[in-house]
Amino acid sequence: MVGAPSQVPSCALCGAPVERVLWRDAQLRVVAIDDADYPGYCRVIWQQHVREMCELLPAQSLHLWRVLGVVETGLRDILQPDKINLASLGNVVAHLHWHLIPRWFDDRCFPNPIWGLPRAGAEAPSQAAQLLRRENAERLYATLPQLLNAQSPW
Amino acid sequence: MVGAPSQVPSCALCGAPVERVLWRDAQLRVVAIDDADYPGYCRVIWQQHVREMCELLPAQSLHLWRVLGVVETGLRDILQPDKINLASLGNVVAHLHWHLIPRWFDDRCFPNPIWGLPRAGAEAPSQAAQLLRRENAERLYATLPQLLNAQSPW
Numbered sequence: 001m002v003g004a005p006s007q008v009p010s011c012a013l014c015g016a017p018v019e020r021v022l023w024r025d026a027q028l029r030v031v032a033i034d035d036a037d038y039p040g041y042c043r044v045i046w047q048q049h050v051r052e053m054c055e056l057l058p059a060q061s062l063h064l065w066r067v068l069g070v071v072e073t074g075l076r077d078i079l080q081p082d083k084i085n086l087a088s089l090g091n092v093v094a095h096l097h098w099h100l101i102p103r104w105f106d107d108r109c110f111p112n113p114i115w116g117l118p119r120a121g122a123e124a125p126s127q128a129a130q131l132l133r134r135e136n137a138e139r140l141y142a143t144l145p146q147l148l149n150a151q152s153p154w
Numbered sequence: 155m156v157g158a159p160s161q162v163p164s165c166a167l168c169g170a171p172v173e174r175v176l177w178r179d180a181q182l183r184v185v186a187i188d189d190a191d192y193p194g195y196c197r198v199i200w201q202q203h204v205r206e207m208c209e210l211l212p213a214q215s216l217h218l219w220r221v222l223g224v225v226e227t228g229l230r231d232i233l234q235p236d237k238i239n240l241a242s243l244g245n246v247v248a249h250l251h252w253h254l255i256p257r258w259f260d261d262r263c264f265p266n267p268i269w270g271l272p273r274a275g276a277e278a279p280s281q282a283a284q285l286l287r288r289e290n291a292e293r294l295y296a297t298l299p300q301l302l303n304a305q306s307p308w
Binding site: 051052053054061062065068069072073076083084085086087088089090091092094103110111112113115116 | 240
């Protein structure tokens with residue numbers, strides 16, 4: 001990442017957005033996304049205003065990869081969703097960020113991406129399922145700092 | 155990745171799908187996706203039937219990450235799209251694969267993900283733009299093997 005501006009005033013992710021930050025370091029932050037359809041949804045946001053993954057230096061890219069892996073593993077182990085979706089799009093806000101989204105067969109849009117059409121005739125998950133997912137999401141959020149502070153396996 | 159079945163007969167990506175394979179090794183393959191709206195669209199498919207990224211061993215994950223980075227860099231340098239989208243979803247085919255999609259401000263769905271709604275009243279890119287993108291996609295496909303065979307910077 002050479003010559004990238006560190007902050008862009010007009011960028012929604014560069015400013016001081018209201019976020020539930022779970023963990024941060026000098027390079028990135030992990031935030032919880034408040035989305036009732038996808039409890040446990042996390043976003044990993046690069047601190048500097050970088051457009052594409054391939055603009056990162058190798059060491060930066062590896063660091064981000066490690067963090068994505070830790071969050072994804074936490075999602076899998078604690079929420080046990082039917083699938084996990086990872087995506088870096090940035091078409092609306094071209095500031096490098098990753099979506100990590102737990103998916104369930106009975107969630108709002110499955111099997112479409114969460115940005116796609118809802119399931120036809122979709123019924124919401126049971127209240128018990130929704131409650132369990134929200135509780136597990138809170139467990140994930142409470143556990144992530146410890147997981148991210150642990151020694152990297154790489 | 156421990157105890158994962160290497161091949162699942164019913165899986166569309168495990169069999170011998172008709173694909174335009176640009177590069178492969180024992181662990182993964184890079185294929186060109188024939189999509190007139192997104193010339194240059196590539197998919198990176200793990201050879202074994204693995205569901206989630208976090209099931210890979212660290213060395214496997216790093217290899218995949220490196221390959222994603224090389225393809226993404228090639229997309230950026232040769233196609234010069236307005237944005238690049240990376241995604242690993244697998245809701246329909248739960249066999250680990252990554253989408254690498256060049257995006258343009260005037261493409262079919264921008265700024266929505268390609269799985270979202272088309273732009274309202276969208277006009278197609280000019281014929282000249284479409285031709286240039288297709289030509290550049292072919293240049294990318296011809297160049298990727300060389301890029302992927304080159305020494306890793308990591």
